[in-house]
Every structure is written in C-alpha cells, then in structure tokens.
Amino acid sequence: MDENVLGIIAGVFTSASMIPQLVKVLKEKNVEDLSWITLLVLITGVSLWVWYGILKDELPIILSNAFAVLVNISLLTCYLIYRK
Amino acid sequence: MDENVLGIIAGVFTSASMIPQLVKVLKEKNVEDLSWITLLVLITGVSLWVWYGILKDELPIILSNAFAVLVNISLLTCYLIYRK
Numbered sequence: 001m002d003e004n005v006l007g008i009i010a011g012v013f014t015s016a017s018m019i020p021q022l023v024k025v026l027k028e029k030n031v032e033d034l035s036w037i038t039l040l041v042l043i044t045g046v047s048l049w050v051w052y053g054i055l056k057d058e059l060p061i062i063l064s065n066a067f068a069v070l071v072n073i074s075l076l077t078c079y080l081i082y083r084k
Numbered sequence: 085m086d087e088n089v090l091g092i093i094a095g096v097f098t099s100a101s102m103i104p105q106l107v108k109v110l111k112e113k114n115v116e117d118l119s120w121i122t123l124l125v126l127i128t129g130v131s132l133w134v135w136y137g138i139l140k141d142e143l144p145i146i147l148s149n150a151f152a153v154l155v156n157i158s159l160l161t162c163y164l165i166y167r168k
Contacts (some may be wrong), residue, residue, distance in 0.1 A: 003136060003139050003140055005138045006132060006135060007133075009132060010129055010130075010132035010133045010135075010136055011129075012124055012129075013126070013128050013131030013132060014126065014129035014130060016125055016135065017127075017129060018120050020119055020122050021122070022119070033117060035104055037104070038101050038104050038105070041097055041100055041101040042097070042098065042101040045094055045095075045096075045097030045098035045099075045100075045101060046094075046095050046098060047096035048090060048093055048097060049091075049098065049131075051090060051093050051094075052087060052090050052091045052144070055087050055090065056087055056142075057123050058140075060136070061145075064165045077156065080115040084097040
C-alpha cells in the first residue's frame with residue numbers, strides 16, 4: 001500500500017477516536033474526570049510530533065497531529081471553563 | 085535537533101499521557117466511562133501507524149505506537165474483565 005495513503009487512513013482512525021471525548025464534554029459540560037496534566041502532556045507530545053512531521057516532510061504525521069493539538073486544546077479550554 | 089531524538093521525545097510525551105488512564109482503571113476497577121468503540125478505533129489506528137513506521141523505517145513512530153497498542157489492548161482487556 002502507498003505509504004501516504006496508509007498514513008492518512010491511520011490518521012483518520014486515531015483522530016476519529018478523540019471525537020467522542022470532546023462531544024461528551026461539550027454535551028455534559030462535566031470535566032470532573034479529565035486530568036489537565038494528561039492534557040498538557042498530550043498537547044506537548046502531539047505538538048512535537050507536528051514538528052517531527054515538518055522536519056521529515058510527512059503530511060500524514062503533520063495533519064493527524066495538528067488535528068490532535070486542536071482537539072486537546074479544545075478539551076483544555078473546556079476544562080478551564082467548566083471546572084468547579 | 086536530530087529528527088530521531090525529537091521523535092523519541094515526542095513519543096515519550098504521548099506515551100506518558102496514556103499511563104494515568106491505565107493506572108486509574110487498574111486501581112478503581114471501574115470501566116463505566118470507557119468506550120470500547122473508542123478503544124477499538126484507537127487500537128486499529130495505532131496499529132496502522134506501526135505498519136506506517138515499518139514501511140518508512142522510522143523507529144520513533146514504531147516504538148511509540150507499539151507502546152500505544154499495548155496500553156490500549158490492556159485497557160480493552162480491563163474493560164472486558166471489569167464491565168458489569
């Protein structure tokens with residue numbers, strides 16, 4: 001299989017897996033079970049992967065991790081808004 | 085920065101971010117809030133990333149995603165054991 005096609009498919013799966021969490025938080029406005037440390041570590045990690053993808057010039061890596069940065073920054077924003 | 089070093093650091097961050105979830109489930113033996121669909125989609129996605137890493141011969145991609153496969157299979161196993 002073409003490597004880029006494989007990377008795009010892999011990226012769609014790992015990106016899709018994050019959506020239910022964001023939908024759940026937006027719907028229930030409940031962030032009790034979220035860990036902001038986990039979110040910060042994850043945002044740092046996926047941002048570094050974007051940098052790695054840019055250095056390696058690999059679009060699937062850049063796109064899927066940039067999406068993950070957005071989702072996790074959204075979750076962190078929800079955390080700051082909805083925490084009690 | 086050397087690309088492989090960057091990839092390893094990125095992998096350590098994204099891998100580390102998964103540990104709290106696994107520890108929480110093992111400690112509380114409560115999987116009520118886990119979604120097995122999310123876990124299955126994630127296991128599929130990270131497995132495809134391992135395949136991508138093998139095709140591209142990129143060790144950071146292979147290692148961090150292989151770790152993610154292990155963590156998520158462990159979570160799915162916990163789900164099957166602890167669900168009510």
